Amino acid sequence: MARRKIALIGGGQIGGVLAQLCALRELGDVVLFDIVEGLPQGKTLDIAEAAPVDGFDVQVKGTNSYADIAGADVVIVTAGLPRKPGMSRDDLISVNSKIMTSVAEGIKQHAPNAFVIVISNPLDAMVTLCQRITGFPHNRVVGQAGVLDSARFAAFIAWELGVSVKDVSAVTLGGHGDDMVPLVRYTSVCGIPVMELLEQKYGAAKAAEVMAAMVKRTRGAGGEVVALLKTGSAFYSPASSAIAMAESFLKDSKRVLPTCAFLKGEFGVDGLYVGVPVVIGAGGAERVLQLKLNAEEQAMMDKSVKAVKDLVATLK
Numbered sequence: 518m519a520r521r522k523i524a525l526i527g528g529g530q531i532g533g534v535l536a537q538l539c540a541l542r543e544l545g546d547v548v549l550f551d552i553v554e555g556l557p558q559g560k561t562l563d564i565a566e567a568a569p570v571d572g573f574d575v576q577v578k579g580t581n582s583y584a585d586i587a588g589a590d591v592v593i594v595t596a597g598l599p600r601k602p603g604m605s606r607d608d609l610i611s612v613n614s615k616i617m618t619s620v621a622e623g624i625k626q627h628a629p630n631a632f633v634i635v636i637s638n639p640l641d642a643m644v645t646l647c648q649r650i651t652g653f654p655h656n657r658v659v660g661q662a663g664v665l666d667s668a669r670f671a672a673f674i675a676w677e678l679g680v681s682v683k684d685v686s687a688v689t690l691g692g693h694g695d696d697m698v699p700l701v702r703y704t705s706v707c708g709i710p711v712m713e714l715l716e717q718k719y720g721a722a723k724a725a726e727v728m729a730a731m732v733k734r735t736r737g738a739g740g741e742v743v744a745l746l747k748t749g750s751a752f753y754s755p756a757s758s759a760i761a762m763a764e765s766f767l768k769d770s771k772r773v774l775p776t777c778a779f780l781k782g783e784f785g786v787d788g789l790y791v792g793v794p795v796v797i798g799a800g801g802a803e804r805v806l807q808l809k810l811n812a813e814e815q816a817m818m819d820k821s822v823k824a825v826k827d828l829v830a831t832l833k
């Protein structure tokens with residue numbers, strides 16, 4: 518079988534880490550595209566020169582020409598500005614919509630059969646725009662947010678309980694904004710509901726307080742990194758998260774990953790991209806997995822969905 522091809526649109530902070538992860542894991546040949554001349558060429562040359570040390574055997578090429586993404590199996594889009602301290606992700610919609618418009622046209626023309634994973638913010642709106650412009654089927658255009666949001670939630674829980682991050686299973690729903698919905702009731706450690714463990718440690722009242730603080734930190738986790746970095750946003754963990762999605766597609770693993778996917782009635786949402794658990798395999802976003810929400814969770818989901826809907830309504 519010919520080697521798989523992964524095109525990365527945007528050669529900035531996340532794009533560079535994506536290229537390195539694709540190479541280290543030998544997911545396929547990599548093309549890194551950016552409009553800045555020399556940037557993707559320089560980054561990929563640097564990565565390729567590590568091949569003899571790391572022992573990966575794939576091609577890693579930088580380009581300013583969309584023609585080079587032809588035949589890509591997967592396209593991951595990070596083109597777009599990151600926010601600065603004091604900004605919300607939604608503040609990026611105007612500038613990043615223009616960028617996404619040109620990117621989606623490039624993908625449509627040169628990689629018409631690709632599975633597209635969007636990372637650019639504001640995430641839910643940028644995925645929507647990318648799908649509208651490419652016209653690709655909804656199962657082939659998704660967004661990365663939930664893998665990262667739930668990883669952050671899992672990390673905070675593992676640190677709090679003094680257990681391995683490997684044994685925490687956490688899930689978040691909704692848009693990639695401050696109203697996202699970390700689902701405490703469906704989050705567990707080796708199958709044990711997380712609140713049981715927190716209550717054993719602290720008693721019921723304090724356990725609720727500790728969990729509320731972790732939920733709040735998860736919702737604001739992107740902003741926490743932005744405030745520390747001052748000149749950009751998180752890039753290692755978003756890259757790892759998108760790679761998990763790309764790998765599940767390329768290997769047809771059918772991993773269940775929180776994904777920004779197009780809903781057609783699931784969770785009571787119709788015709789909108791929003792974060793939900795999705796089976797990712799060779800067919801792209803193959804299936805949305807549903808779960809029962811209680812009244813409080815549904816109210817949080819409704820609030821998050823409304824925020825996405827209102828933002829998407831402003832897209833030209």
Ligand SMILES: NC(=O)C1=CN([C@@H]2O[C@H](COP(=O)(O)OP(=O)(O)OC[C@H]3O[C@@H](n4cnc5c(N)ncnc54)[C@H](O)[C@@H]3O)[C@@H](O)[C@H]2O)C=CC1
Pocket residue numbers: 526527528529530531532550551552553556595596597598599600609613616619620635636637638639640661662665693749750751752755
């Ligand atoms: N969904 C998520 O979980 C996350 C999303 N993000 C978002 O990802 C995006 C990228 O973040 P970084 O890589 O840190 O930003 P960055 O500024 O380091 O890189 C963005 C790159 O996009 C390129 N670019 C600009 N216009 C372009 C165009 N028309 N075509 C191709 N490339 C173009 C720039 O030259 C730059 O190299 C931001 O919008 C950020 O908010 C960041 C973290 C997490």
Ligand SMILES: O=C([O-])CC(=O)C(=O)O
Pocket residue numbers: 599600606638665693738739740742743750751
């Ligand atoms: O917060 C930001 O601007 C970047 C992002 O989406 C994240 O790290 O979750």
